[in-house]
Amino acid sequence: MNPWLVALLRALLILLVMLLNGAMAIYMLRKVLGHAHLRLGPTELGPAGLAQLLADIVKLLVKEDRHPNRSDRWLYIIAPFIVFVPSFMTFAFIPFSNKLVAANPDLSLLMMLAFMSIPPLGIFAAGWASRSKFATIGAVRAVGGMITYEIPLLLSALPPVMLAGSMNLQAIVVSQSTSIWYVLPCLPSFIMFLICAQMETSQTPFDMTEADQELVAGFATEYSAMRFGFMYLAEFAENFVMAALAVTLFLGGWTLPGISAAALGPFAVLVFVAKCYILIFLFMMIRGTYSRYRVDHYMEVGWKRLLPISVVWIMVFAAALRVIAMLKGGA
Amino acid sequence: MLNAIAFVILGCAIILGAFSVVTVRNVMHAAYWLLEVAVAVAGLYYFMSAEYIAIMQLLIYVGAVGMLVIFTVMITQRSQVDNERPGVFSLFAFIASGLLFAAIAYGVIKSPSLVASAPQAPMSLLTFGQQLFSTNGWVLAFEIASLLLTVALVAAVWWTKDRDN
Numbered sequence: 495m496n497p498w499l500v501a502l503l504r505a506l507l508i509l510l511v512m513l514l515n516g517a518m519a520i521y522m523l524r525k526v527l528g529h530a531h532l533r534l535g536p537t538e539l540g541p542a543g544l545a546q547l548l549a550d551i552v553k554l555l556v557k558e559d560r561h562p563n564r565s566d567r568w569l570y571i572i573a574p575f576i577v578f579v580p581s582f583m584t585f586a587f588i589p590f591s592n593k594l595v596a597a598n599p600d601l602s603l604l605m606m607l608a609f610m611s612i613p614p615l616g617i618f619a620a621g622w623a624s625r626s627k628f629a630t631i632g633a634v635r636a637v638g639g640m641i642t643y644e645i646p647l648l649l650s651a652l653p654p655v656m657l658a659g660s661m662n663l664q665a666i667v668v669s670q671s672t673s674i675w676y677v678l679p680c681l682p683s684f685i686m687f688l689i690c691a692q693m694e695t696s697q698t699p700f701d702m703t704e705a706d707q708e709l710v711a712g713f714a715t716e717y718s719a720m721r722f723g724f725m726y727l728a729e730f731a732e733n734f735v736m737a738a739l740a741v742t743l744f745l746g747g748w749t750l751p752g753i754s755a756a757a758l759g760p761f762a763v764l765v766f767v768a769k770c771y772i773l774i775f776l777f778m779m780i781r782g783t784y785s786r787y788r789v790d791h792y793m794e795v796g797w798k799r800l801l802p803i804s805v806v807w808i809m810v811f812a813a814a815l816r817v818i819a820m821l822k823g824g825a
Numbered sequence: 826m827l828n829a830i831a832f833v834i835l836g837c838a839i840i841l842g843a844f845s846v847v848t849v850r851n852v853m854h855a856a857y858w859l860l861e862v863a864v865a866v867a868g869l870y871y872f873m874s875a876e877y878i879a880i881m882q883l884l885i886y887v888g889a890v891g892m893l894v895i896f897t898v899m900i901t902q903r904s905q906v907d908n909e910r911p912g913v914f915s916l917f918a919f920i921a922s923g924l925l926f927a928a929i930a931y932g933v934i935k936s937p938s939l940v941a942s943a944p945q946a947p948m949s950l951l952t953f954g955q956q957l958f959s960t961n962g963w964v965l966a967f968e969i970a971s972l973l974l975t976v977a978l979v980a981a982v983w984w985t986k987d988r989d990n
Contacts, residue, residue, distance in 0.1 A: 568854065600950050601876055608880045611888030615860060618895060622853065634899075641892055 504596040508585045512731050519730040521547050522771070523778060530782025557719040562624060565716065569623035574717070574724040576616025580609040581728040581735070588738045589664045591748045591762035602663045603655065606739065607648055610694070613728060614640045620725070621713035632712025635789055639693050639700055642796035647690035649804040653680040653811050654743040667747030675751070677744040682807050684744045686800060691736035691777070693792070695729060698781035700792050737773040738766075745769055831872045838865040850909050856898050860891045874947035 521536075521544065528535025536543030561570060586596040587606045599605060614637045621633020654676040655661055658669040670676055677684045693700040696712075714725050741747060746769075748762035758765065787795070842862035849855045863886040870879035948956075956962040 566851075566853070569857065599876060601880060604880050604884075605876075608883035608888070611884055612864075615857075615887070615891060615895070618892075619857065622899065637892070641889075644888070 504586070508582065508596055512582055512585055512727065512734075515734045516727045516730045517547055517551075518771075519733060519774065520550065522774065526775060526778040527782050530779060554720055554723040559719040559721060562626065562716050564625045566623035566625065569619045570716075571721075573616050573620035573623055574721045574728075576619055577613045577728045578616075578724045580612035580616075581731045584609045584735045585731065587663060588735065589667055589742060589747060590766050591758075591760070592664070592668075594763055595664060598662065598664055601661045603651065603661045603666070603739075603743075606663075606735070607651070610732070610735070611644060613732070617713050620717065624713075624716035626716050628710045628715040629713050632715065636696055636713055638789075639696065639792060639796070642793055643690040643693035643700075643800070646686055646796065646800040646804040647694060649801075649808055650683040650686040650690065651739070651743055652808055653683045656812060656815060663742050663747075667742055667749060670746045671749040675744065675746040680744060680811070683804075683811075684740070686804055686807075687740055687744070688776075689800065691740065692780065693796070695733045695736055695777075697733075697777060699784045699787050701786060733774060733777065734770060737770040737777070740773055741766065741769045745773075828872050831868065835865045835868045835872070838862075839869070850912060852898050852902070852910055853895070856891075856894050859894065860887055863887045863891060877950060877953060 524543075524546075525535040536546035539545035539549060561567060584606050587598075587602040589595040589598070589602075617640075618633050618637045621629040621631075621636075624630070654666055657673075657676055657679065658666040660666060660669070666676075692698075714722055717725060748758070748766040750758065750765055839862055842858045842865060845858040846855050846862065849858060863882060867879045867882035867887070870876075870882055957967060958964050
């Protein structure tokens with residue numbers, strides 16, 4: 495088949511996954527948070543409030559797209575895309591099953607993390623271009639947090655790489671299927687990864703970026719209609735990507751222990767997606783139960799706790815791997 | 826074919842971006858144009874099969890240095906007026922940059938073609954890693970660089986901490 499057509503179809507498929515995930519995540523967030531807060535969430539439209547989603551989409555699409563009078567027009571318009579496009583591109587590297595992955599370069603893990611480092615620039619542009627105090631403060635808080643937790647996030651993704659001997663996400667999954675899920679040998683990394691993921695997607699223990707009653711909607715305060723929609727779609731996408739990365743690195747990806755890839759067949763995709771949504775559910779429960787960290791507190795946790803801990807843990811882990819390899823070689 | 830198209834698009838993006846960095850009056854816009862150039866250069870590396878360099882360009886130049894530039898611009902501006910840089914024409918700067926351009930262009934034109942000496946196939950990631958970390962490769966340079974960065978990190982912590990107590 496024409497390679498251009500294949501590439502286009504892959505991109506469209508990723509976009510579809512991203513949109514479906516957005517819809518799923520909005521509904522799930524409302525229901526899960528609702529029940530965590532002893533509310534019901536949406537109930538009126540459709541069965542169990544499912545059609546609320548359609549109403550929301552229609553609202554986002556037809557709402558007036560307004561620009562604050564003194565905003566920096568050029569940056570204001572482009573900012574949602576600086577957030578959206580890289581988040582969209584990270585989906586390309588997620589291995590949904592042994593065959594279903596849009597792009598599978600040798601360094602897919604590193605590439606994914608590289609694309610994830612771009613959205614903070616868009617968030618900052620959005621906050622700055624809005625020329626609104628809420629938006630600017632929200633953006634500075636969000637970006638400060640994100641760049642702080644990006645380093646421990648990168649470092650906590652390394653132990654699985656050391657175990658698998660590859661930066662290719664597919665190879666990491668395959669090597670987990672022949673040994674054990676890496677959550678067991680790398681438990682501290684897994685916990686650090688989850689904390690950092692919570693920060694990178696600015697969810698509740700670390701959502702001073704919004705802190706509704708203080709900053710309205712943080713960096714997105716001045717945005718309306720589909721521009722706002724793009725930013726939120728990107729946030730939900732990042733949520734899914736973080737869960738997918740955690741599943742791939744630590745929880746065996748699309749494999750199940752004791753079942754071969756051939757036996758799993760097309761169900762591998764379902765296994766992977768189910769694992770991701772279980773993790774997202776965990777994120778949402780954390781969001782529903784924990785109270786906010788203060789800005790200076792979470793910066794302190796990031797720089798003074800997580801960063802040194804992750805550096806020391808990597809050294810300990812690497813040394814332990816070496817010692818075990820030597821003992822095995824000697825015996 | 827694909828490479829040629831990508832090269833043309835990215836090349837135009839780089840030229841446009843670089844030109845905008847120096848001509849745009851708004852400093853923040855200039856910073857974002859600089860980022861656009863960095864992203865386009867990463868794309869160029871990628872299409873030259875230097876995947877690793879492309880990723881590092883994105884992670885370090887766009888993610889880290891870009892953020893540093895933008896924060897610096899934001900923190901140093903006292904009011905909205907500081908956003909607009911004065912459009913002063915300096916003859917000296919014009920001549921100096923013209924001379925620099927001439928020198929670089931002369932060097933590029935006079936140097937022997939690099940195409941002949943370039944390797945046929947791109948170096949595999951495995952070879953690259955082994956070269957970087959083998960004792961007869963670049964491991965010493967790597968260690969010195971990491972030591973230097975650690976010293977800089979400690980120094981930054983020391984400088985910023987409250988020295989009253």
